[in-house]
Amino acid sequence: MRKQKHRVVAMILAMILLAGCGVSGDETTAPAGSTGEAASAEGTGEITKYTLAASVPLTGNMMQYGTSYKNAIEMAVADFNAAGGLNGQDVKFEVYDDKGDQKEGINVANMIISNEDVFAVIGSYGSSVSMAAAPVYQEGAVPMLSPNTSHPDYPGMGSMMVPLACKSEVIFGSIAEMLYEQFGACNMAVIYQNTDVGITTLEAVQERFESLGGTICAAETFVPNQTKDFTPLLSKIKGTNPDILFIVAEYSDGASIVLQSKQLGMEDVQLVGVGNVFKQEFLDLAGTNADGMLLMGIARIYTDEVMANNDFGEYTADIVERYNATYAADGGVEFDNFAALAYDGAMLAMHAAAEVGTDNPEVLAEEIRKMDIPLCAGDAWFDANGDLQREVFTFTVENGEFVYLPEE
Amino acid sequence: MFLQQLINGITIGSTYALVAIGYSMVFGVLELINFANGSVYMLGGYLTLMLYTGLVGSFGLSFGLGLLLTALVGYTIDRFGLRRLREKKVPKIAGLITTLGFSQIIENAVRIFFGSETKPYPNMLDFGQVTFGNVTITSSQVIILMISILLMLLTSVTVYRTKMGKAMLAVSQSQEASQLMGINVNGIISLTFMISSILAAIAGTLVGMYYQNIDASMGASVGMKALASAVLGGVGVLPGAMVGGVLMGIFETLGASYISSGYRDAISFAILIIVILFKPSGLFGRKQINKV
Structure with a gap:
């Protein structure tokens, strides 16, 4: 008896909910479920996905680079969540090992796009792997921020491809x-x-x-x-x-x-x-x-000596110091440009998600390309031709x- | 420039020869290619370095200890991998796969314990360099060449002139007959593995010092080239492995400088294929070989 009552209540609630959606969809052209964020013309501004993925080499010849990426993204996600996250909800970080290998990169890409909660991906190390996996991310509509893919053909592989390294x-x-x-x-x-x-x-x-x-x-x-x-x-x-x-x-x-x-x-x-x-x-x-x-x-060096003698700005200095305290304390690799680019990439993706929501990947990728947050790896901007430029x-x-x- | 390239080629070729001897010796007694030999080469270089920087502090002592440990690894490969297969009369292909497995274990163990990044290696052979016109010869090159020749002579004398070597040759002809004649077959096979491991470890250490760095993947490509050298010279024939190794180094160097640097490995392997086409048993090979 009691069970049935519950079921009836649930059904009524569900009907109300459905009706509500239907009504707002029919009667207004305003974006549904607007959370008060500034929504752009095409995007609804709704945040439905909370996972940032990474495809990096954690084993094999290239593992030291992948480890720098992983650590930096982890730190960026923690920093972002500490500052409030996406509308108060924490961003989750999932890292996959692509071994620096093209075939593995494609496998990992398929795994990532099949995860409904992923709004963007950081990766991979090197142009070869990134370009092998790029079509999968384009097909799956997941913005792909690639920290050091500088191959000239990469940005042209689709609207989802956001390079953080200049074309060669x-x-x-x-x-x-x-x-x-x-x-x-x-x-x-x-x-x-x-x-x-x-x-x-x-x-x-x-x-x-x-x-x-x-x-x-x-x-x-x-x-x-x-x-x-x-x-x-x-x-x-x-x-x-x-x-x-x-x-x-x-x-x-x-x-x-x-x-x-x-x-x-x-x-x-x-x-x-x-x-x-x-x-x-x-x-x-x-x-x-x-x-x-x-x-x-386009890469700087962040060793203690260089950091002590040169001013790279407070934002960068703070990140370097905290990174080294966390990851380089017991023999780990110190903060380097790979870490800097990965940190920027993660921050760009998360800030863009907070700005325009995660339900429209095209809008999200466009927002990421504006690059209007502080960057720890040095100035970067997209020029009139759509090419990324950086200071040398x-x-x-x-x-x-x-x-x-x-x-x- | 030709002379310079020739010297470069002979130096690197003589280290290939040391590793190739190992392939050849093991093939001689077991008719089996020991794919772990390339990894043992890398391991030898690593152990010396790690003992030197981490524990001992004296290069000579750590080099000796490194060789001892590498010999132990060579023994382990045979004692706990291949001997069991021989006792069960398993087809030879299983032994081949076992050595491949050991090579993976060694390589990844080194990555886990020592990390995958390239490590700097102290050059103990650096006593300056001499320049004749356009040609620069470093002391490292001279010493590597001398050590390699010395080891090749020593190995040849051991195999062809001592009782132990005769036992090896006997085992390579027939294990059953050798056993009947009172030869400790398993002992000889273990010994062969230990000698080939020591030679590989010396080569690994020399190359580490020559290039002043070492990494976990260095065994793979050298292993392939040393194997090719052994085949080029005629597998199972010691002088063949030595000449094959040096030739391989020279082909590679001259190919890279006069034809195309992008195809350097392809050139040396192409020459190998041509030689094998015209002389299937290799340059010095005599008997017909049944390869596994």
């Missing part, structure tokens, strides 16, 4: 120009990893440097994380008498190249490194052999330490 041609074009301004029309040799990002980097640097009047005297390639012996490539490069050796490599390969170039007696060649070697581990491996090397990129930072190495060279 944008960034390396300006780096080539800065080198030309500093060293004039000289011979430059390029040694690059045989990956999407390596090849596009070479093309961008070559095009700009040669159009300005410089010469690319050699371009040699290698398989990242497998090639240990760079002496054949470096001997060949040495034979072309370069003034600059431009190194496009991950930090471990980059360090090997620096060491082996010194062993081959290439003392008077100006070494230039980019993006991915901005890590303390690079210096641990290369030591004072990297002295005098120029490091140019130049560092050098002195006595085995990174030194920031601010622009005059």
Whole structure:
């Protein structure tokens, strides 16, 4: 008897609810269930999803990068929830291991889009994996914020793709120009990893440097994380008498190249490194052999020494300090640019969700692209062509330490 | 530049040769390719480094301890993996899979205990460099080459001139007959694994010092190249493995410098395939081999 009564009450309630929805849908054009947030024209502003997902390598060769991502996103989510979350409700964070592998990246993407509660995803490490998974996220309408996917084709893969790293041609074009301004029309040799990002980097640097009047005297390639012996490539490069050796490599390969170039007696060649070697581990491996090397990129270095001597702004300094206290305390990897980009990515996604709601992914992705919150990784903006731009930072190495060279 | 490239190639080739000897010896006695050999090479380098930086502080002592531990791992692979399979007369393919399993265990154990990031390695062989015209030779290259040649001679003498070596050769011809003649077959097989592990560990340490860094995945590609070197020279023939290793290093270096750096591995493997097409038993191979 009692059970039946409950059922009747429940049914009546349900009918009222349904009717209510129907009425508001029929009679008004105003967004249903508006929570008082500023809703844009297309979006309803309703927050229905509360999970931020991440597809990062937590095992395998690339796990140290994935771990930086994971830690930073975790911290961003905690910070965001501490500040009130999405309308008072906490954002959940779910991290998936894609092993830095294209096939796994696609598997993980399918798992993420099948989770109804996910409003955005951060990932993955590297252009290859991100671009393999991108069509799945586009199909599943989940905005994908990719911290360091700089391949030129990535942003064009769909409206859901939000890069946080510049296209290679944008960034390396300006780096080539800065080198030309500093060293004039000289011979430059390029040694690059045989990956999407390596090849596009070479093309961008070559095009700009040669159009300005410089010469690319050699371009040699290698398989990242497998090639240990760079002496054949470096001997060949040495034979072309370069003034600059431009190194496009991950930090471990980059360090090997620096060491082996010194062993081959290439003392008077100006070494230039980019993006991915901005890590303390690079210096641990290369030591004072990297002295005098120029490091140019959109990434800054956040070691204690650099942080103490340079002002990166209070917002960034606070994040770095708290991150290191939490994750680097007992032997973990310290805050780096991967962490900075991942932190910004997570914050962008969550702030945009709070602003325009999560029910319309197109509107959400558009809001993320406005980038109107403070960023800890340095200025970033989308230009008139829809390309992401970032400020370029130049560092050098002195006595085995990174030194920031601010622009005059 | 040709001379410089040749020296680069011979240096790296001589370390391939040390690992290739291990493949060849194990194949000789068991007719089985020990896929764990590449991982043992990496492990040897790691153990020396970890003992040096973490516990001992003296490079010589940690190097010795590292070799001892690596030999123990080689023994373990045979004693607790392969011997059981031999006793049960399981098809050889199971042994092959077992060695693949061991290689995964070793590689991932190193990642778990020591982390996956590339680690700096002290170069104990650095006493400067000499430059003749365009050619720069470092002391590391000279020492690596000398140690490799010395070890190759030592291994050859052991195998072809001592009683122990004769026992190995006997086991490689027929295990049953050797047992009947009073040879401790299991003991000889264990010994073979230990020697091949020690050689691989020395190569791993030398390469770690040469490049001044080491990482957990370094065994995989060297393992493949050393295996190819062994096949090139003729599996089961020691001088073949040595020459094969050095040739592999030279092919790779010259291929990278004169043809295309992007295809360096492809070039060395293509040469391997061509040699095998015309001389299936390898450059020095004599008998027909039934590969597993």
